[in-house]
Amino acid sequence: MTQPAAPASDPIADLSKSPLPTAKTLKMRQSLPFQFTRFLSFNSRIMRMVIKGHH
């Protein structure tokens, strides 16, 4: 095993191409009525997985 090279600057990942949410998306993430429907949907998806017996 060779020794590591001399210390270099921090290799921060370039995330500049990662998509940013729109203003509408950000608003919907905090919308109480919409998020309540997502809450019901997520819980039903979990229960579906449990009932199917994880097959």
Added chain:
Amino acid sequence: MVFDQQGFQTTSELWTGSLFRERGVEAILGAHVSKVEDGLIHYETLDGAAHTIGFDFAMLIPPFGGVPLKAFDADGADITAELFAPSGFMKVDADYTAKPYELWRAEDWPTTYAAPGYDNLWAVGIAFAPPHQISRPHKTANGTMIAPSPPRTGMPSGVMGKTVAMTIADRIKHGADVEAHTASMARMGAACVASAGAGLTRGSAAAMTMLPVVPDYQRYRTGRDERETRGELGLHGHWVKLMLHYLFLYKAKARPGWQFIPE
């Protein structure tokens, strides 16, 4: 993970990168922490270069390892190597044949979690030795392994524990020859909720489901069921996390109706 988001296939890498960019989080990928000093972390990246990064507050997850147990048979002979992998995890009914990533299969993963050759030993959750990682392992230019360990906590652990408990109960009630219950991580689904903000009206979390936990590329094009493998950010995730927190504690205390709370 690969999942469907508004008609497009999104990778968990892109999804996470999006959240990091949104929140101004800087990420260093493919790094191995080699040393931690007071206020300074030393790490190595895939190209073999050495780096340091200062910190005021750090949270590190140490490499997974089993409890250093020793095992002896009835004659007093040391059978530790027979029962446990070098990592300290207990060997179970998995395929431990050394093979490259391209030959990893869903069938490599255990189903009954019983120690081979023993009818009274099981290991579940992060106690059992996985056959290999889930993600492709990497090696730096210096030969240092950078390989994420398979996550075996949370919902999959609960399912495994319940499965083994059912096997034990059946064998006590109906005899030792009763077939064991099974719960392969390559067949079971799981939910995962990662907090991203607190507050009943302003909170947020990444709520994900995946089926199966260990991808099966022979069965599914992307490795997982595209209908059941999803991720979504929002307030509802925080509500789910809060609800599960109270439900699981209620269940752990065996309060009335605990049987109806699933793993």
